[in-house]
Amino acid sequence: KNDLIVDPAVILPGIMGSLPKYAGVGGELVMEPILQTYENLFASLEKNGYTEDINLFRFPYEWRNSNIITAESLKNKIGWIKSRTEISKVDLVAHSMGGLVSRYYIESPLYQEDVDQLVTLGTPHKGSPKSYPRWEAGEGFFSGVDRVTKFIFTVEARALGYSNLKNYIQQRVKSVQELLPDDDYLYDAATGEARSYPVNTFLDYLNKNEQLSNLGKVDFINIIGNVSN
Numbered sequence: 001k002n003d004l005i006v007d008p009a010v011i012l013p014g015i016m017g018s019l020p021k022y023a024g025v026g027g028e029l030v031m032e033p034i035l036q037t038y039e040n041l042f043a044s045l046e047k048n049g050y051t052e053d054i055n056l057f058r059f060p061y062e063w064r065n066s067n068i069i070t071a072e073s074l075k076n077k078i079g080w081i082k083s084r085t086e087i088s089k090v091d092l093v094a095h096s097m098g099g100l101v102s103r104y105y106i107e108s109p110l111y112q113e114d115v116d117q118l119v120t121l122g123t124p125h126k127g128s129p130k131s132y133p134r135w136e137a138g139e140g141f142f143s144g145v146d147r148v149t150k151f152i153f154t155v156e157a158r159a160l161g162y163s164n165l166k167n168y169i170q171q172r173v174k175s176v177q178e179l180l181p182d183d184d185y186l187y188d189a190a191t192g193e194a195r196s197y198p199v200n201t202f203l204d205y206l207n208k209n210e211q212l213s214n215l216g217k218v219d220f221i222n223i224i225g226n227v228s229n
Helices: 039-047 067-085 097-107 131-137 144-159 165-172 201-206 209-215
Strands: 009-012 018-020 029-031 056-058 090-095 115-121 219-223
Touching (some): 009 039, 009 097, 039 056, 067 097, 090 097, 131 165
Parallel strands (some): 009 090, 115 219
Antiparallel strands (some): 018 029
């Protein structure tokens, strides 16, 4: 009963991929307006027949929150899209941490059987080792983009009254903990023996066999980058 010929597509950004539309804390979030990281993706989809706000939708979110909270917001967004388009399923196109948000929605009791395809782009399905020094010590920001990230985090930490960057990340940016690797990743440099490390219960849950079986309910395409051959 409508003119749409494909499932609506929803684009999910990664960590730090959403910012306030206007300067300041709070207010409407939009997808990365400064570097316009995702605009080429939207342009490509539009060139191939999608129309934004008709069958192509953005899902900016508060990436400092736990991905579990964000998945609940995703459920509501999908419900709104289904009501608006009168189509019963959507396709999710998710970059980086957005893929983990999508997976939690699909693999958890939140799921409403309303995702046809999931496409993840560079998603750390087994975690990201570089998140460890950030979570454990407020360090590990090496590249140019990383240094900008550290600057933003530092400004936010001071504005909110945190004594140091580590405390701010551990207490406010819960998503960083959910990016920690879910297997053994710390070893003593002298002995080579495994050391204790923070556990990522979020990824442990996602990667259990019974949860992964739920991922089999959708058409899942995982796109990874080619780094150093």
